[in-house]
Amino acid sequence: MSHTTPTHRHGNDNQITVLMTGAGAPGASGIIRSLRANGERDIRIVGTDVNPDAYGFALLDGGYTVPRGTDDGYIDRMVEIAAEVQPDVILPLTTAELQPLAEHKAAFDATVMVSDPTALELANDKGKLYEFLADHGFASAPRFQRVTSIDEFVETVEAFGYPEEPVCFKRPVASGMRGFRVLDERTDRLTQLLSEKPMNAVTTLDEVRPVLAGADPFPDLVVMEYLPGVEYSVDVLATGDDVHVVVPRSRSRTRAGISFEGTVEEDAELIREATDICRALGVEYNLNLQFKYDAEGTPRIIEINPRVSGTIIMCVGAGANLPYLGVKHALGEDLPPVDVQWGTRMVRHWDELFHSPDGETFRVDAETAGPWSLA
Known part of the structure; x- marks a missing residue:
């Protein structure tokens, strides 16, 4: 798959801008922290969301409200925002925005981090995905x-x-x-x-x-x-023709589909199956494959989320900063090898964000037992 290297908006490889959609998504906080913790360059992150009170706005360098991805005015609003923000890349976090962004990539003077429409439609539609996998002989087809x-x-x-x-x-x-x-x-x-x-x-x-x-x-x-076995979430950075890194992680405890506890595991069978599926589909950038084992011990695919997953920070904690590597791929930069620390375990906890009556945004600091401002 051809890839065009964009010109950095700021004329400096160490200063780039990411326009991130879904600022109120459950995983937005972890993805923001992952991008900032890249150890290589400063990243200005501007967000969008349908909710003007989305918690992620307080963690970003700027924010805009947008219509829902399924609304007619969504693309026009995103083009308007991009013209003002001048991002190097656009990173979508919510499923409803993927297809319209994929179909209107040419409307943006930035790399949109989403697969091409045909591959995206296959990955997003579970019925079409299962049929595709069965037709192509994948053992994981349920x-x-x-x-x-x-x-x-x-x-x-x-x-x-x-x-x-x-x-x-x-x-x-x-x-x-x-x-x-x-x-x-x-x-x-x-x-x-x-x-x-x-x-x-x-x-x-x-x-x-x-x-x-x-x-x-x-x-x-x-x-x-029905699949009674252990569930795994597999994060992948795909490059269209190939796959750069695959990180499986068990889902020991979930709430409403979001991982709250799990372990990064070097499962050769899942790595091989996820790699082959991504190559066959021709998907690109960050995506997530969900597997669950059947009664005979065969992993079956549940779904593919062709976007950054909400718990991808688990991979970052294990040494694989997949959100930032996805940005590097979008910029046309060489991708370094990844040394995954297999066996890394994550336990997720809640955090709170407060809005004072006078408009100040803050968290409660455990050391001082008082608020500290994000402004």
Whole structure:
């Protein structure tokens, strides 16, 4: 894949500007810290978000509000912002913005860090992705069926072994576990009702059938085999024709699809499979592949997020600053070898950001037990 080397806006290789979308995304804080901790150059980071109170604005060098990526005015607004900010690269963090940015790369005088539209569409749509992987003989392709009616949905769920076995379904294009459910008749409904938080994704066919039957039109859904094994998140920096680095990490504890605990592991099978998939798709820049093991111990792909993942800072802590390496690739620079510290473990904790009545933004400092200003 050809790659054009841009001219740095500031006339100095050690000073670049990144326009980062999704300033309120859960992983924005870690990605901002990763870019700043590159050890090579100063980076000015300007952000955008649909929410004017997005927490990431307080961590950036400037910020702008934008329409949602699916809105008609999104690209026009981004072009307007880019003309003012003059970024060297544009780094999108949210799924809804990827396709419009990919289709309008030529509108920007900067490198947009997103795969070409064709590769992006395959990676983003789980139904098309599973079909592509199965057609190309990938062992990680899961058993699945795309359904377009309630009768087809029920028939497919039962064909996949329900109610004796759990079965999953999801929207083909979604993020953050939106639309994902596990149908499982073995669930103790009373325990789930009284002892578990209401965000649990496990339900039954009897509960979802009337909801889906009343949908007009019926939503596009993918029914998929249930995978009981360990889940892995694999971060990749792809270069279009090849792959520069692949970092698998276990997901020991998650909340709403976000990793809160895990370990960076040198899993040769996952590294090889992720590499081959990325080469076959022709994807580029940072992306994330989610795998889960089936009952026989074979890793099956759940989804691909063709963007920087929300927990990519876990790789940074293990010595692989993938967000910054992605920026270097976007700038057309040579990529250095990466020495991953396998076995690095991460535990994530919450942090708080405050807005005082007079408009000051601050955090509470543990050492002084008082606020310190970000302004």
